Amino acid sequence: MRVCQGNVEPGFEPVAQLFERLFRVAGRGGGSFVLRHRDRVLVDIWGGVADPATGAGWWRDTLALSFSTTKGVAATVIHRLADRGLLGYDDPVAAFWPEFAAGGKDRITVRQLLRHQAGLDRLAPIAPDADALLDHRAAEQRLAAQAPDHRPGSSAYHAITFGWLCAGLARAITGKGMAELVRTELAEPLGVDGLHIGRPDPDSQRVAATIGELRPMPDLLARFVALPFPITLPHRRIAEAMLSPGVNEVFRPPCPPVLDTEMPSANGLFTAESLATLYGALANGGAVNGRRLLTGGTVHDLARPPRSRVPDLALGFPMYWRLGYHQAFVPGVRMPTAFGHYGYAGSGAWADPATGLSAAFVSNRVYPLSNAMGDLALVRLSRLCVRTFRALQRPGALSA
Template sequence: MADVEGFCDERFTAVREALTANLSSGADVGASVAVYLGDEPVVDLWGGQTQDGPWRRDTITNVWSITKTMTALCALMLADRGELDFHAPVARYWPEFAVAGKERVEVRHLMGHTAGLPKWTGRFNGADLYDWEKATSLLAAQEPEWEPGTESGYHALTQGYLVGEVVRRITGRTLGTFFREEVAGPLGADFHIGLPTEHDHRVAHVIPPEDAPPPAPPRHMAEVSWTSDWRRAEIPAAGGHGNARSVARIQSVMATGGGSLLSAAGCERVFEQQSDGVDRVLGTWVRFGLGYGLPSRGLPLPNPRTVAWGGWGGSIVVADLDAGMTVSYVMNRMAGGLTGDARGAGLVLAAYAGLAES
């Protein structure tokens, strides 16, 4: 049996058992799972191995698209303060954006993956991900691939630059700086968008997926996250580093109706539906609110007032406003899917089983 460390409220022993089973079977190599009820942790577990030894309490890793939920939270906070209007044209905040048929693209279209800008169509290579000005300028110049607002097409990497540039234009701060100063810092959460050098020794390298069919990126893309260039860069759709504890701590704000960061009304805006159908990029049914996935036939969740999203390889976070519960799972062994897999789903179901018994 695999050794699992941390604590687990006795109501949620099924979560510990599920993580132990994943590690013992080899489905997981190293992983962490956390459950919050309200703003209180009831599960904080970790175990397994990294490239340097045991997965420890302070181990962090690249969580890919879980980062999108952090970026969305920043935008929701600005909207709650009256500094950002989701129904305003993007060009109100970013004038250079109003070209090539994007004059009427609204901020909500960026949040809901309906802006028609799922990838860069100009000359763009991997190193350009680290050049914020180039990445955003190219997006501002290009034409949408479809009529904005009519359907979703997952903006796997571009969404972070699009929303992040709007945040920068409003606040004068980069997305990573705003997040650090307004979210992670006040909450005491060990999550980073743009990782400082002093944390490198704590990073568990992701293990690339054995099979990564389209629309997932090619397998070698996972290895890019091992580099210092990737860690230092602010890649607000995919470059965040954290663990289950930090992810759950931050997203518990959503499950508690805004917590210390949002008003209740500001939190509820996440449920403003932006799309509901087969996503052009993912090829699966997705229902997007403002920055998060909502319950749908493609993402069945027990309660309607729940938001969730997963990262490439298997990480996941679920924040249930009806139950006041947040569940997060972060791991280093990647599967091929873009938005979570059975390991995380099993842990989420185990948490709901514990909730039912409490």
């Protein structure tokens, strides 16, 4: 039986063939992948199993837990507020969120927050157990009261706290939580229904069951914490950014409790189609499908590549942070202007303003931590798509 469903434009058939091979592997689960060029959908494919317990198949509108891919979505909400003049990137966060001035944080700017430079990356002081991990309002309040873990201005990946920081800032300005803002500021203006922080409905049948075991990730990082300083300093910091008692419990498959809270760094439930549409706007001056999400000036500013090549303190290598996004890493093809956000378990999305391309991938299979993403399907599909797009570029071949 054929696994891959959907449509591809002429010339992109090898992408569907690769997807078919990836998802024919036993126990692979399901997923979907979308590639856009401006307002034209070049690849829109899906397949596999959404829930092994019931045998339910994957559909185009299946929602998948997308881990850190959520950060790019949360950051885009902040850009919508900036676009309307409700905040400035170089303004102190405390100018809008007065409680945030506690602990000597009165000078930390919105720009620093979005570039993981707030010095609030450690998770345990903010969420010391499972109950605290699921209480997003209390997490926002603890972050406001917390003193920085290290000197602000140096980037250290805020693996979990980033989303609560964005949510606390947005709530202080609008009075609304991030789940509501993703709906009203992103999904509704774009006309999509696949962007959610947490489960949109407790009885939703669209949410794919998470397959696999998340435990190897924190266990492996815990081993790094025990290794001697200073050789493992980056590993120690990323472990501290991701680990606290209760992490395994709230992310345990197949239906993690984290689905019923707001953790805008890690519990986004997305479709590939909606993510690719969102990043399609970021790739094309702020507009997609005739709908304006951001002004061209705002998109130009947030997409501007940073000059710093300093390694991130947590990850140990340069991340080239934009304002809430990172450089889109697609080994084998050069895309210096592309940016987005990838997530554990392989989900992710990116935009390339130089070409007008955007892409997104979501899946429900969690593999042991053998690389930074746990699954390289997005990288492989993206690389083939970009190479195919370039090969097909000739006058009028892929005009919008």
